[in-house]
Amino acid sequence: MRDQLITQREAVSREIRKILTDRANNFNIALDDVSITTLTFGREFTAAIEAKQGEATSAKLLGEAIANNPAFITLRKVEAAREIAQTISNAANKVYLSSDDLLLNLQGMNLDVNKKK
Numbered sequence: 001m002r003d004q005l006i007t008q009r010e011a012v013s014r015e016i017r018k019i020l021t022d023r024a025n026n027f028n029i030a031l032d033d034v035s036i037t038t039l040t041f042g043r044e045f046t047a048a049i050e051a052k053q054g055e056a057t058s059a060k061l062l063g064e065a066i067a068n069n070p071a072f073i074t075l076r077k078v079e080a081a082r083e084i085a086q087t088i089s090n091a092a093n094k095v096y097l098s099s100d101d102l103l104l105n106l107q108g109m110n111l112d113v114n115k116k117k
Helices: 002-005 009-024 043-068 071-090
Strands: none
Touching: 043 071
């Protein structure tokens, strides 16, 4: 959005001029000209943009890690199973599941990362 505002500066300027002129007319003020000299964004907007860029970077790095090292996805599955087991073990209720029910099938996974397929 920021890039769009910068590239369409003239259109944005016209829209701001129209809004300000209409608003000023309510107070009997005549505006001759309106110029955008500095374009800044609030902290919340900037933080949201940076967060989106961080998500895109994370997704790219994750994709590269999976492509470069197939064992990475195995590690993530083991970590997910560990988190699920931790959550279930802390629950007040008793839960009985086979590893297949966790959708991870850790018993059937080849965890030997040195072995070629």
